[in-house]
Amino acid sequence: MDVQRLETFVVVAGSESLAEAADQLGYARSTVTGHLQALERTLGAPLVERGSSGNRLTKAGVRFLEYATDILDKLAKAQAAVAAAAESSQNxxxxxxxxxxxxxxxxxxxxxxxxxxxxxxxxxxxxxxxxxxxxxxxxxxxxxxxxxxxxxxxxxxxxxxxxRRHLWTDRAVLIGTPESAARPRRLLITAPGCVYRDLAENEVLPRLGRLHVQQVGSVDGVKSSVLGGLGVGVVPAIAVGPQLESGQLVEIPLPPLPPVVTELxxxxxxxxxxxxxxxxxxxxxxxxxxxxxxxxxxxxxxxxxxxxxxx
CATH class of the missing domain: 3.40.190.10 (Periplasmic binding protein-like II)
Structure with a gap:
């Protein structure tokens, strides 16, 4: 159903004549008449009694006015909600x-x-x-x-x-406590799909020989487990800077591992x-x-x- 015709009908319902409604809407009187006639054909009932003394809604017109007003009100609210959502999505x-x-x-x-x-x-x-x-x-x-x-x-x-933007390049390090670094027995690794697991399995394990491999989840899991003396692991240097400086952990010397790039x-x-x-x-x-x-x-x-x- 055409929204313009609904708007025309609501304005006509509140006006003394079709001419007054046409002035309010900025339409020619023939356009207002055409809108009303199209609505009446769609609904199958006359909506307005046209007479020399003015317009009067029929019983069907009075009933339809409730729905037309409600439809236009809901449409206005919907348009406002969509505009607000669009504005919000921009931020x-x-x-x-x-x-x-x-x-x-x-x-x-x-x-x-x-x-x-x-x-x-x-x-x-x-x-x-x-x-x-x-x-x-x-x-x-x-x-x-x-x-x-x-x-x-x-x-x-x-x-x-x-x-995409490259934002950081981090150095990967193999670390352990002074005791575990001296005699590595267990390689602690992150979850599948983690770049530090790939480095541990593909770059470190072949160089260290036979080690028991144990998955401990995340970089923080590797760090905590290494601090607990459970083994050695590969982590970003940024994750263990204070512990390396204090001597809690030591870096196990290896040929440099490939740097790890962080992208957005x-x-x-x-x-x-x-x-x-x-x-x-x-x-x-x-x-x-x-x-x-x-x-x-x-x-x-x-x-x-x-x-x-x-x-």
Whole structure:
């Protein structure tokens, strides 16, 4: 049923004549008449008695006026609700991250985004790298922090796509207590799909020889288990800086492991354009040192927004 015809009928019901209703609506009188006649044909009943003394609603017209008013009222509320939701969605970002990144990297990202967009409402969920990539691809998440091992020939400064930004590069370390590091017996690993599990199984295990392998869940699980003397494990240096400096833990010397890159990826179809523009301007807080080791107790800070707009 045409909304304009409903509006015309409601205005006619409150007017003395069709001419008055036409003036209020800004229509020609013939247009008002046409709207009424179309409604009456659709409903199969006359709605207005037209006479020289003015218009009067028929019994059917009085009954229909209740519904027409209610329909227009609900439509106005629906339009207002949709507009409010659309406005709200422009300031909402659903972000996913792995458990370790929620601890060591996500807070810095959230602080940066809050500084750039103070009114941005951010909702966070946790998952594996595979789950997060899939959720972003399907639009179930706007964005996600994910990490992966960087191949030696891969360039940190490679051109960035419009829906991803490299934000951090972390050094992976094999750590243990002084006792367990001297005679490693057990390799503690994270859950399947974690980059630090891949490094432990593919890079460390072949170099250490026969070790019992035990899954303990997350990076924090590996760290806690290593501190408890249960074995050795691979974690990001940022996770154990204070313990390495204090001597609670030691780094087991190995040829350097591939660095781990943390990227922010997002779905441009569900991420508000104003938010995407800020994400595209993010860049790493500092470059990975070419020689030597990164400071263990002074991890790179939050990502920053480039002045030029290019990350």
């Amino acid at each position: 909402t970002l659903s972000v996913g991250a792995t458990a370790s990144l929620c601890t060591y990297r996500l807070p810095s990202l959230l602080r940066t985004l809050h500084r750039l967009m103070p009114n941005l409402d951010m909702q966070v969920s946790v998952g594996s790298v595979a789950e997060l990539r899939d959720q972003v691809s399907r639009g179930e998440l706007s964005a996600a922090l994910v990490n992966s091992a960087m191949a030696p020939a891969e360039s940190i400064r490679s051109p960035q796509e419009d829906n 990826i997002w779905n441009t179809e569900v991420t508000p354009p104003n938010v995407s523009r800020h994400l595209q301007r993010l860049r790493p807080p500092q470059a990975l040192p070419r020689t030597g080791r990164a400071p263990l107790a002074s991890p790179a800070g939050p990502p920053v927004e480039s002045a030029s707009g290019a990350a």
